[in-house]
Amino acid sequence: MSVNTPIFKVVVAGEGGVGKSCIVRRFISNENSEPVMTVGSEFAYRELDLTGQRLGLSIWDFGGEERFRELMPILCLGAHGALVVFDLSRYSTFVQLRFWMEIIHSTTNKIPVILVGAKCDLPGGPPDEEIKQFCIEQRISAYFPVSAREGINVDSVFAHIAQLMHDATQKGFITPAYSTKPNAEKSPSDALETPSATP
Ligand code: GDP
Numbered sequence: 001m002s003v004n005t006p007i008f009k010v011v012v013a014g015e016g017g018v019g020k021s022c023i024v025r026r027f028i029s030n031e032n033s034e035p036v037m038t039v040g041s042e043f044a045y046r047e048l049d050l051t052g053q054r055l056g057l058s059i060w061d062f063g064g065e066e067r068f069r070e071l072m073p074i075l076c077l078g079a080h081g082a083l084v085v086f087d088l089s090r091y092s093t094f095v096q097l098r099f100w101m102e103i104i105h106s107t108t109n110k111i112p113v114i115l116v117g118a119k120c121d122l123p124g125g126p127p128d129e130e131i132k133q134f135c136i137e138q139r140i141s142a143y144f145p146v147s148a149r150e151g152i153n154v155d156s157v158f159a160h161i162a163q164l165m166h167d168a169t170q171k172g173f174i175t176p177a178y179s180t181k182p183n184a185e186k187s188p189s190d191a192l193e194t195p196s197a198t199p
Helices: 020-029 066-076 091-095 097-107 128-137 154-170
Strands: 002-013 041-050 053-062 081-087 113-118 142-145 177-182
Touching: 002 020, 002 066, 002 097, 002 154, 020 041, 020 053, 020 081, 020 113, 020 154, 041 154, 053 066, 053 154, 066 097, 081 091, 081 097, 081 154, 091 097, 091 128, 097 113, 113 128, 113 154, 128 142, 142 154
Parallel strands: 002 053, 002 081, 081 113, 113 142
Antiparallel strands: 002 177, 041 053
């Protein structure tokens, strides 16, 4: 027997050094290792269960390096969801999110977007009201403070973007790719709970 697994493309955008690769690595392998700098972009894949539905996330992590920025619009094409990441300990990375949001808005059509405040184990960060205003202005669905180092909210962010993309598919807003393969035994470690989160 075979199953059709929807596969969603998720882009992870934000300035270099904000912690994108660490978040993706923590989600994929639960590793907390010092990353090698991402040159251009990195690709990762993981499947998870969401309220009885198996789905795949193909995750595109952009390095954020100046010289690769012109590739961003091409790499965003066909994305079903996005995580835009800033560093809570560096305010400038929050301000620069407008640049990343412009690219996402101009290359995709109303895909779910989650704002991620990385390194929440460190002190600092914009006031809550400023984050909330930014989310409203940019039509961002949710905000999560995250720490890849401490393992805070990493799975929750991916479960939430998966849920939003699943809901958008049901409403006909986005169309995932489908893989057909044998119905394998599911691992309990792949099951994620979906949290409730609002900006
Ligand atoms: P990227 O360029 O956005 O992919 O950033 P990286 O994932 O390469 O991380 C940049 C630096 O931030 C590295 O030195 C990491 O060790 C550090 N870092 C990443 N995540 C965290 C975190 O959750 N907490 C703290 N304190 N440092 C982090």
